[in-house]
Structures are given as structure tokens and as C-alpha cells.
Amino acid sequence: MRKMTAKTAGFVGLGLMGFPMAANLLGNGWEVTAWNRSAEALAELEKLGGKRSESVAGLRDQPVIIFMLPDLSYILDAAAPLLESWRSDAPLPGTTIIIMSSVSPAAVQEFGRTVHSVSGGNAVVVDAPVSGGTKGAQDGTLAIMVGAGEEDFQRSLPVLQSMGTTVRRMGNLGAGSLAKACNQLIVGTTTAALAEAAELAERSGMDASALFDVLAGGLAGSRVLEIVGPRLAAKDYAPTGPAKFMHKDLKFVLESAEAAGAAVPMAAAGVELYRELIDQGLGDQDLAVVRQAIANLSDSSVSPLNYVRKQP
Numbered sequence: 614m615r616k617m618t619a620k621t622a623g624f625v626g627l628g629l630m631g632f633p634m635a636a637n638l639l640g641n642g643w644e645v646t647a648w649n650r651s652a653e654a655l656a657e658l659e660k661l662g663g664k665r666s667e668s669v670a671g672l673r674d675q676p677v678i679i680f681m682l683p684d685l686s687y688i689l690d691a692a693a694p695l696l697e698s699w700r701s702d703a704p705l706p707g708t709t710i711i712i713m714s715s716v717s718p719a720a721v722q723e724f725g726r727t728v729h730s731v732s733g734g735n736a737v738v739v740d741a742p743v744s745g746g747t748k749g750a751q752d753g754t755l756a757i758m759v760g761a762g763e764e765d766f767q768r769s770l771p772v773l774q775s776m777g778t779t780v781r782r783m784g785n786l787g788a789g790s791l792a793k794a795c796n797q798l799i800v801g802t803t804t805a806a807l808a809e810a811a812e813l814a815e816r817s818g819m820d821a822s823a824l825f826d827v828l829a830g831g832l833a834g835s836r837v838l839e840i841v842g843p844r845l846a847a848k849d850y851a852p853t854g855p856a857k858f859m860h861k862d863l864k865f866v867l868e869s870a871e872a873a874g875a876a877v878p879m880a881a882a883g884v885e886l887y888r889e890l891i892d893q894g895l896g897d898q899d900l901a902v903v904r905q906a907i908a909n910l911s912d913s914s915v916s917p918l919n920y921v922r923k924q925p
Contacts, residue, residue, distance in 0.1 A: 620644060622772055623672030624663075624679045625691055626714075627654035629854060630743070631681035633750040634713070634776045636661055640753075641775035646672060648691075670694040673702075677709045677772055684861060685716040685724065699732045708736040709769055713757075715742050715797065715862050718787040718869055721760070725786045737761075739769050740786060742793035743777065744800075746840065747853045754778045758796070760789035791869055797862035801900075802879045803837040804845070805886055808904035811845050812911060822846040844901040856903060857896030860887035 620643045624635045627649040638645050639662050646664040648671070649655050655665045669691050672678050678695070680688045692710070710728060712721055718740075725738035739761040749755040755777035759766055766782045773780045783792045810828075811821040825842045828834060844850070866880040890896060890906040898905075 619676065620771070621646075621675060622677045622679060623647070623666070623675035624681070625649070625669055625672070625688075626681035627658060628681065628683075629747050629852070630750045632658065633747065634679075634681060634743075634755075635663065637750075637753040638772065638775050639663055643772065643775060646675065648672065668694060670698045673698050673704060676705075676707070677711060677769065679711045679713055679772070681713045683858065684714065685712070685720050688712060688714065688716070689724070696728065696731045699736065703733040703735045706735045707768065708732065709765065710736060710738045711769060711772070712738060712740045712790075713743055715793050715858065715865070716740065716790050717865050718760075718790040718794065719872070721790050722787040737765050738786060739765055740789040741769070741773055741780075742789055744793065744796050745777070748840070749777075757781070758783050758789040758792035760784060760786045760791075762786075790865070794862060794865040794869055797859065798866045798877070798880050798883070800837055801859045801863055801883045801887065803835060804841050804900055805883060805903050805907070807838060807842060807845055808901070808907050811904055812907050816911070841901055844899060845904050848901075848904065850895075850898040850902040850905065852897065852899045854900060855897050856887065856900045857891050859900060859903075860884060860891055860896075863887060 622638060622643055622645055624645050624647040627635060627647055632654055635645050635647055635658055646666050647655060647658055648666045648669050659665060666672050673695055682688050682691060721738065721740045728736050728738050739759060741757050741759045743755040743757050745755040753776060756779040757773050757777040759780065759782045761769065761782065762785060770780065783789055810824065814821050814824045825838060825846055829838055863880050863884045866877055867884060870877040890903055893906055893909055895902045895906055
């Protein structure tokens, strides 16, 4: 099986998260060849010592190819030429595709079966979504949740540890994405609860920043409050990651819950709230903009006890 001793990797997707992750690989001694839809990010990566590929298929001989795109549909489109090249000329055994985006656990398992088939069993898929936001990506302190067999996990560990400080195998392919869905359930609903608290406090004459300061010293204190709380209090919605993706991620929770027979009432409410946020035209702003969505509902004619719309 192929080993990642040469520290060379392909990277697809140099967005808000992908660029600093690729930069950290370079900083940790990896040779990175990247593809990105826009040329500007590629030029910036080249300044750091990276290389560019003119196509995703041009990465076909890399021992590991990392994808950091918004969703699996984007990954399928980008990877199509790569997989087609493997149909006629299989890659070396142990070639690894690492999906670091937030994707459907069931869909990434299906993608893994497709990759196994078209590569003649020589390539595998590892799902390794991340948590920690753009700051974690920049600092190299991401938490990385991995779905892979033990051998595939160990082979992927060096490259993952160059981007994160907490790297944990959660189970086989798809388990990483399920862990990320659980993470998003907590982050999405906690952010919404903090946004509600901020709106309730300020509409009652209380300072939201003072409220969050005292909450941080008690049981309500959390990393979500620490990181997102200041943006909620300041109504700072400059994007560190588009809020619209939370709707997608919470739908993965519902999908997984249906398969497992688990009740997830908070996730169901969250899906409706973030759908409302998107419908208000706020989806491209930061996750903290859920406060504005709630404020808009507060100013509407909707009863305070019936804010959440029922989806057909």
C-alpha cells in the first residue's frame, strides 16, 4: 500500500477554510499542488511555495488529494475528470481522497464505493470534516473527525495532523461526517439560542455584552459563546463562513436521525430557522446573522410563540 512518506499532496478548494489549511501544509513541510476555480487564490498559494494544477485530473498521481469545497455535489463535479482518468489508468494502490467538507454521511459512503470501483480498488475515500472555523484553519488547530478504516486512518494521519491538533477516528467511512453533523447540531442551535437571548435582553433594556459576560462565568459558558458571542453582541455579520451552510448541515442531522430512528427536535427546529434566514436573503453572511433573522421575525406580524414556519 502507498505511504505518504514523500509529504506531497493535492488540494482542491482554496476558499476561506481551504486556503489557510493548504498554507499550513506548506508550513509543515508538505509539497502542495492545488487546483481552484479562481486564479487569485492559486497565485497567493504560489507565493507561499505551493504549485498549481491546471485541472483536478492533473492531481491524479498525488498520493493524497484533499477536497475542501462547499458540498459533495461540488466535489462530484470537480472530481469527475479525475475519476474518469482512473477508469483507463488506475492510480497506485493506497491513493487516498480526503473529503474535509461537511457532507452527507450516506452520500460520502456512496462516493467511496464509486471511487473504489473506478480505481480498481486502488483508491480509497476518507471523510475528515473539521471544526474550529477560519481561526482554527489559520492557526492549524482544527478538530478533525475522521471516518476510515484503521489502516486508511493511520496512512492519512500525518497530513491531517499538519492541519489540526485534535484528530480522532470516529469509525469507518461516513462516521466523520456524522460526527460533524452532531457538531453542527450543537453549534447551530446554540448560536440560535444565544441570538434569541441577545434579542430578548436588548429589547428588555439589558446590554447583550454584559449578559454574555456573566453567562460565560456560569454553566452557559461555551466555546460557541466565546467565539460567536462577541459577533452576536456587536451585530458583526462579516462572513467567516456563510450561514446558509448551517441549513445544509442540519439537514444531514435529520437524514442521519431518520436512518438511526433517533428523535432530533432541536435539529428540526434549526432546519426551519435557518431556512427562514436564507429566505430573508441573509445566507451569505456570518452564522451570527441568525440574530438578524430572529430580529426580523420579532418585527414581523408573526406571533412570538409561533416564529418557526412549518415546512411542507
